Amino acid sequence: MLRFAPSRTARTGTARFRALIHSRVTATVGELTSTVSGQGAPARAAGTGLQRAHRIVALICAAIEREVELSALPLDADEATAQADLLSRAGYADGGMPTQDVRAAMAVMAHAKGLVIPRALPAWQGLRRLLADSARFSRVITRGGAAIALALVLIVSLAVVRRGHDFAAWTATVGPVAAEATDIEQNLNLVATSAGSVAAFPAGSYAHAQASLRDISAAQSALSGLFASSADPILLHDVAAGHPDAGAVVAHDGPLVASARQHLQAARSELTLAHEVKAYGQKWSTLATPPTMPxxxxxxxxxxxxxxxxxxxxxxxxxxxxxxxxxxxxxxxxxxxxxxxxxxxxxxxxxxxxxxxxxxxxxxxxxxxxxxxxxxxxxxWDALRAQVPVSYEFHLLNGAGQHPGAVRQLAGTSAPKRYYLLVKVVDSTTGAPVGLPVIDAESGAATTAQLVGLEVSAEVFAAVQADLPNLPANVAIGGKVAGDLLPTFGVTVLPGRITHW
Incomplete structure (x- = not known):
């Protein structure tokens, strides 16, 4: 709810704006009064209603104007303790309005204060809404004065609707920035709570938490300089009164919100690091040498x-x-x-x-x-140990239609070529295929393969290729006997193995 200065200011403001509105409605009041002045008792009742309606409209206009004039009024320490709600009944009483007039004014202003008419909606439809919500207003004045009062309300309502149009456009521009500021503020509070709960040990975790809190402070400092720090409609209404240029508000607040967002992200990152360090500290709370350590x-x-x-x-x-x-x-x-x-x-x-x-x-x-x-x-080691009882041989794939060798080079690189002899692993006794545990040199994948490429030097590869016409099909070039851990070869073999070519 908007606040305004103490009652002495309210009384002065009400009197001032009552005089201001008097000049605006006097002609209308005089015309309407003359219309009913010759009609006896009904005219007197209408006159009473007219006076009451005049006071109500004056108070409504005063409230509207005071919202603009006093929304940013600075208060000293003594005045701050005596603030009153702008639309409270006490505020109206300070302005000299009778209780029944206060009720009527409250009925109208309760709607008029929040009235925002969409631009696509004709103004008269908006006024119909306002008048429909003001039934209590017409009940507290005489029937003759009701028409006069409603006519006067129309005068005020035109200004309210026009201001509603302006505020809607202003909010459409400023609202998103204010909403982001609200979101940042809420997240800052969550991060601050978590960072503030980080213990002093480990020291590195505490240091990251403190860095997070510093970023939070920097973000809050940026937010404190905003014109529109909240998306609350009432607060935005107050800001719009003091800063009607929406573009200027966004130009001022936008960089501050962006800075606050960056500091929020930095605070989150530091908090994440704090929790990571804390987790390591919990895992290694003791670093004594384990008794089983060799x-x-x-x-x-x-x-x-x-x-x-x-x-x-x-x-x-x-x-x-x-x-x-x-x-x-x-x-x-x-x-x-x-x-x-x-x-x-x-x-x-x-x-x-x-x-x-x-x-x-x-x-x-x-x-x-x-x-x-x-x-x-x-x-x-685990793979070889499982093969100790097995006896197998490496048969070169040099039979009809087979290719006993492969030359590999990583595509698009200047890496040296690698040479492989392609073999089939078979049981030494039965000749049945044997699955050999292999770590593929190209993919790094551990697998079991019956067809394997054994890496050799370029010289060995060339010698075997040259001797192929003299070699029997599927000649054995190495093997392992049961009880051995590693195989032996008839040619020099390097450690690399491949399973696809």
Whole structure:
């Protein structure tokens, strides 16, 4: 609800505007009075009604004008405690209106204050609405005075409708910016509540929360400079009275709203970081060396734990992610070390020796935080270990209509060419196809394949191609006997494998 200055101002304003409206309606009042002055008792009743109608219309006009003149009136400390609602009955009483006139004026103004007539709607239809809602007005004055009063209301209503047109256009321009400001303010309150609840530990989480609160303060500072900070129609009505140029309001408020929106986004980002750091802090609330950690990984654990502590204090989520992965890898690697050692000891002599050689780089990868390398090696170990009891051979695909070789190069790159001998994996005894666990060098996908491309050097590839006329169909170029971990080959083979060509 709009507010205005204390009663002394209200009395002065009412008297001033009553005089102002008097000059506007005197001619109409005089004409209507003369029309009924010779009609005896009804005329006297009409005259009484006319006087009352005159006072009501004067008060209505005064209220309308006061809304414009006093909406931005500054109040000192003493006056602020004595504010009264603009349209309250007390305000009318301060203006000298009898109670019955107050009721009538309230009936009209309750509708007139919020009247906004769409531009496409003829004005007379809007006035019909106003008059229809003013039934109480006509009941409190005499029948003769009713016609006069309604005529006077028409005079005032024309101004109200015209102002309604202007306010509707003003709101259509300013409203969206004000609505966005309201939305930003609501979201700022939500973010501020969450940021304010972030604990002081970890320090990095608290630092991000404080940064969020600083952005919130900056956004609120921008919003405090707005002319139209709310989409509430009553408040917009007040702003329109003091700033009738809608374009100027948008030009002033638009950049401030945009700045507030940017600060809100920054506050949200900082709050997200605060929660991420908090989650890492909860996960690694203790960084003591696990009792099951192998001694050869203890130094690596201490280093990774120190990195985690530093990152928690700084709130560096990139460093936190890196330290988190390293610590997880050390825990998993420590658990795997004992298991892998037991698995190696369970292998036959040759396979155990091959396994030891294969797994030699594992602890170094774990200690260095090479998660991808360590996990790939462990996956290969699991696949090879499952093949220990199996005996198989690699048969070159050099039969009729077959192509025993492939040359690969990544399209559109200058990467070196890679050469592959194409083979079929078969059981050494039965000749049945055998599925071999393979990690495809091109796709990185782990799969089981019966047809495999074995990477070789360009020289080996050329030599095999040259010797093809002398080789029997499906000649074996390597294989693995049961009990071994790794196969052996009759030619030098590189680590790469492909499953599609």
């Amino acid at each position: 001694s050869d990984l203890a130094v690596a654990w201490a280093s990774a734990a120190a990195q985690m502590s530093s990152a928690l204090a700084a709130g560096d989520v990139t460093a936190l992610s890196r330290a988190d992965k390293h610590l997880d890898l050390l825990i998993k690697g420590g658990e795997q070390e004992t298991t892998v050692a037991d698995q190696v000891r369970a292998l036959p002599g040759v396979a155990a020796s091959q396994a030891a050689s294969l797994l030699a780089p594992l602890n170094g990868m774990i200690a260095a935080g090479d998660q991808e390398g360590a996990l790939t090696l462990l996956a290969r």
